[in-house]
Amino acid sequence: MKYLDEFGDPDLARALFDQIDAVSTRPWAVMEVCGGQTHSIIRNGIDQLLAGKVELIHGPGCPVCVTPLEMIDRALVIAAMPGVIFCSFGDMLRVPGSHGDLFTVRARGGDVRVVYSPLDAVAIAADHPNREVVFFAVGFETTAPANAMAVNLAHRRGLRNFSMLVSHVLVPPAIDAVMSSPNSRVQGFLAAGHVCSVMGTAQYRPLAERHHVPIVVTGFEPLDVLDGIRRCVLQLEAGTAEVENAYARAVPEVGNRPAQEMLLEVFEVCDRQWRGIGMLPASGLRLTAEFADHDAELRFDVGEVRVAEPSRCRAGEVLQGQLTPDACECFGKDCTPRTPMGAPMVSSEGACAAYFQYRRLDPSAVRS
Amino acid sequence: MCLGIPGRVKATRDEQGTRMATVDFGGVTKEICLEFTPEVTIDDYVIVHAGFAISKVDEGAALESLRLFAAMAAFAPGPVDDRDEAEG
Amino acid sequence: MTDRHAEVEVAVDGWTCPLPLRHHDRIVLGHGGGGVLSAELVEHLFLPSFGPAARTATATDAHVLDLDLATGARLAFSTDTYVVRPLFFPGGNIGELAVYGTVNDLAMRGAVPLALSTGFVLEEGLEIDVLGRVATAMGHAATRAGVQLVTGDTKVVEHGHGDGVFINTAGIGLVPDGVDIRPDRACAGDVVIVSGPIGLHGIAVMSVREGLEFGTELRSDTAPLGELVQAMLVACADVHVLRDPTRGGLAASLCEIAETAQLGIEFDEHSVPVPDAVRAACGFLGLDAIHVANEGKLVAIVPASSAEEVLAAMRQMDVASEATIIGRVTDAHPGVVVARTRLGGTRVVDRPLGEQLPRIC
Numbered sequence: 051m052k053y054l055d056e057f058g059d060p061d062l063a064r065a066l067f068d069q070i071d072a073v074s075t076r077p078w079a080v081m082e083v084c085g086g087q088t089h090s091i092i093r094n095g096i097d098q099l100l101a102g103k104v105e106l107i108h109g110p111g112c113p114v115c116v117t118p119l120e121m122i123d124r125a126l127v128i129a130a131m132p133g134v135i136f137c138s139f140g141d142m143l144r145v146p147g148s149h150g151d152l153f154t155v156r157a158r159g160g161d162v163r164v165v166y167s168p169l170d171a172v173a174i175a176a177d178h179p180n181r182e183v184v185f186f187a188v189g190f191e192t193t194a195p196a197n198a199m200a201v202n203l204a205h206r207r208g209l210r211n212f213s214m215l216v217s218h219v220l221v222p223p224a225i226d227a228v229m230s231s232p233n234s235r236v237q238g239f240l241a242a243g244h245v246c247s248v249m250g251t252a253q254y255r256p257l258a259e260r261h262h263v264p265i266v267v268t269g270f271e272p273l274d275v276l277d278g279i280r281r282c283v284l285q286l287e288a289g290t291a292e293v294e295n296a297y298a299r300a301v302p303e304v305g306n307r308p309a310q311e312m313l314l315e316v317f318e319v320c321d322r323q324w325r326g327i328g329m330l331p332a333s334g335l336r337l338t339a340e341f342a343d344h345d346a347e348l349r350f351d352v353g354e355v356r357v358a359e360p361s362r363c364r365a366g367e368v369l370q371g372q373l374t375p376d377a378c379e380c381f382g383k384d385c386t387p388r389t390p391m392g393a394p395m396v397s398s399e400g401a402c403a404a405y406f407q408y409r410r411l412d413p414s415a416v417r418s
Numbered sequence: 419m420c421l422g423i424p425g426r427v428k429a430t431r432d433e434q435g436t437r438m439a440t441v442d443f444g445g446v447t448k449e450i451c452l453e454f455t456p457e458v459t460i461d462d463y464v465i466v467h468a469g470f471a472i473s474k475v476d477e478g479a480a481l482e483s484l485r486l487f488a489a490m491a492a493f494a495p496g497p498v499d500d501r502d503e504a505e506g
Numbered sequence: 507m508t509d510r511h512a513e514v515e516v517a518v519d520g521w522t523c524p525l526p527l528r529h530h531d532r533i534v535l536g537h538g539g540g541g542v543l544s545a546e547l548v549e550h551l552f553l554p555s556f557g558p559a560a561r562t563a564t565a566t567d568a569h570v571l572d573l574d575l576a577t578g579a580r581l582a583f584s585t586d587t588y589v590v591r592p593l594f595f596p597g598g599n600i601g602e603l604a605v606y607g608t609v610n611d612l613a614m615r616g617a618v619p620l621a622l623s624t625g626f627v628l629e630e631g632l633e634i635d636v637l638g639r640v641a642t643a644m645g646h647a648a649t650r651a652g653v654q655l656v657t658g659d660t661k662v663v664e665h666g667h668g669d670g671v672f673i674n675t676a677g678i679g680l681v682p683d684g685v686d687i688r689p690d691r692a693c694a695g696d697v698v699i700v701s702g703p704i705g706l707h708g709i710a711v712m713s714v715r716e717g718l719e720f721g722t723e724l725r726s727d728t729a730p731l732g733e734l735v736q737a738m739l740v741a742c743a744d745v746h747v748l749r750d751p752t753r754g755g756l757a758a759s760l761c762e763i764a765e766t767a768q769l770g771i772e773f774d775e776h777s778v779p780v781p782d783a784v785r786a787a788c789g790f791l792g793l794d795a796i797h798v799a800n801e802g803k804l805v806a807i808v809p810a811s812s813a814e815e816v817l818a819a820m821r822q823m824d825v826a827s828e829a830t831i832i833g834r835v836t837d838a839h840p841g842v843v844v845a846r847t848r849l850g851g852t853r854v855v856d857r858p859l860g861e862q863l864p865r866i867c
Contacts, residue, residue, distance in 0.1 A: 051444040051786055053424040053475055063849045065491035086421050095851015166718050167469020196468040244422045247473040272849055298479035300465045309454040407854040423789045443790050445783025447721035
């Protein structure tokens with residue numbers, strides 16, 4: 051596949067590893083803020099190959115992981131309502147709420163459907179005018195424009211039976227929260243490439259300055275991740291704290307203007323709860339008043355849904371890079387991918403699920 | 419949040435006022451919305467996420483990156499600080 | 507039930523209608539009731555559609571087979587239920603799956619498949635024509651696989667309580683003397699072989715599934731593997747393990763073998779054949795090809811000394827022309843499967859937890 055395969059070339063990867071080696075005078079700790087990057091790192095064994103040189107701390111970049119428990123519970127209540135067709139991205143189906151997950155609701159007769167795109171949910175609404183169709187709009191800034199367009203289209207086409215349950219989150223406040231924490235060990239950031247395809251890179255400059263950390267906009271293929279790390283390390287060695295774009299082929303400095311305009315039209319910034327972290331001001335998106343008719347939270351009476359996370363789950367500390375999953379007392383005992391206590395164990399990009407894989411394997415047992 | 423992959427635009431059309439495209443990911447095609455990339459035309463490559471093109475692939479930048487990596491591979495290990503020539 | 511099959515070419519002949527069923531173009535509850543309607547369904551739909559594959563079928567409560575049991579031969583017995591949706595997909599249909607799936611399960615123990623039973627749960631309202639096409643496909647598949655469809659049952663459930671058709675097939679076969687194929691037989695040092703490109707079936711089915719539709723020329727690899735296994739046994743009577751990587755894909759099969767044998771398995775990612783189009787589909791859906799179902803492939807674990815002969819025998823057959831070695835069994839990390847990535851790193855390979863779902867992350 052063009053513009054994909056070339057960026058996985060093993061020989062060029064080797065060269066990048068050598069470069070990282072050559073420029074480092076000491077170990078560094080770098081956080082990637084994107085579930086997709088976490089996935090790429092684990093899938094390709096990049097964190098292993100950098101062990102001892104660069105520690106890769108997996109950040110709260112997985113929207114599945116950070117969707118608040120009460121939002122999941124609201125979703126479960128709505129999905130269980132008779133006549134509702136509840137549409138969602140596949141990632142969300144296994145995330146545990148207080149009592150089960152969307153799979154459980156489906157098992158009890160709820161009409162829960164996986165879609166690839168929010169436009170599929172709009173099409174379902176058009177095909178079923180007598181049913182309420184609800185789309186679970188989660189994700190970072192990458193996905194927000196798609197969800198905005200979906201509700202915009204539904205509005206324009208008069209699809210009154212279409213609504214969205216919105217739980218969007220923004221990356222810059224997450225970086226701010228991680229760096230503001232007194233226990234943070236993070237020295238540099240890999241910013242989420244596709245988030246920046248939409249939003250551009252300007253938002254990261256104040257963060258780089260305020261916290262004096264290099265922030266490198268990074269892609270997802272092995273060479274992209276390695277180059278992002280390489281540039282981050284170069285800055286750390288030089289003591290600089292700039293925003294750099296290592297993913298120029300997909301990230302214009304100004305981002306995607308039409309997408310940003312659609313966001314402004316449909317969403318507004320609001321405070322948001324992040325599962326495991328707590329409330330971060332101005333860290334989320336909600337529908338504007340103009341689209342209130344399509345807001346599932348207003349349309350459906352979900353009752354008083356106030357929940358507390360199981361207190362033993364330390365996902366928040368893990369998500370902020372303050373605790374490695376294997377240092378958590380629940381890890382591997384009460385909390386496993388089959389019986390997850392928190393979201394980072396559910397999602398395949400979650401830090402806890404990733405560590406669970408590696409814990410089973412003594413590195414010295416694998417021939418190199 | 420970021421699962422986006424590149425594909426080539428094979429055909430475009432208008433669907434109820436919305437610009438759509440058939441995008442080829444290398445043997446698999448999918449209908450994708452082009453509303454956020456109005457400048458994109460046939461044979462362009464786009465990054466696709468959740469059924470939308472979110473960015474047109476800058477082929478020059480792609481080649482530039484690969485050229486840089488190849489240069490690193492060609493020379494003996496020694497730090498290459500390319501930040502002066504960085505395109506960012 | 508939406509008529510999805512209209513878009514898909516079903517390559518079977520003999521759709522000529524058996525004697526018209528009594529004024530019905532759709533299944534009604536009575537067809538499962540055991541009375542005249544049920545008998546008509548068997549006589550005028552199932553038996554003609556199955557064709558020569560039902561030559562020896564009987565309408566008795568149980569079917570008795572006359573087996574000429576050679577000394578040391580053992581009976582293999584397997585069952586599986588098929589619930590695939592949509593019923594017809596590029597490269598196959600539920601009928602073929604129902605026959606080949608159970609035939610292949612028997613073959614994975616080295617058995618020569620002999621006979622299958624066919625149990626149907628039909629949804630009230632299913633078009634008779636659709637059922638006829640499924641049954642005809644089963645007849646053709648059975649003939650191709652060399653098995654007889656000897657007995658069966660049909661039940662009908664109320665509209666809205668089924669996906670049109672669910673099929674259970676149970677099968678018996680004979681395992682020749684001296685053939686002992688099971689996961690425990692794996693030994694450290696054994697070679698792991700996969701019979702061909704992976705991911706075709708799962709992606710082909712997904713491509714026509716509502717909500718995910720995408721365009722592709724990929725077709726399911728649905729195929730019988732009995733002959734392949736017999737050819738492999740001729741090349742090496744001591745094949746240790748065979749597994750067909752259906753649900754859960756290659757990863758699930760390797761994990762199951764590693765866990766049962768309490769040995770480690772290592773394989774090289776780049777040596778696993780993945781068609782470009784499968785790679786592309788997995789790319790935009792966020793799936794891993796090693797977790798995607800196959801219906802015409804097998805994984806074989808054989809002693810290293812026999813690997814070349816087994817490979818040569820496999821490559822003679824169309825269904826395994828791209829057979830290749832992907833890895834080895836090891837004493838290290840017992841019970842765990844490890845893949846070496848293109849970059850030279852390693853990652854632990856696990857089974858997918860449940861259904862394969864497209865990601866946004």
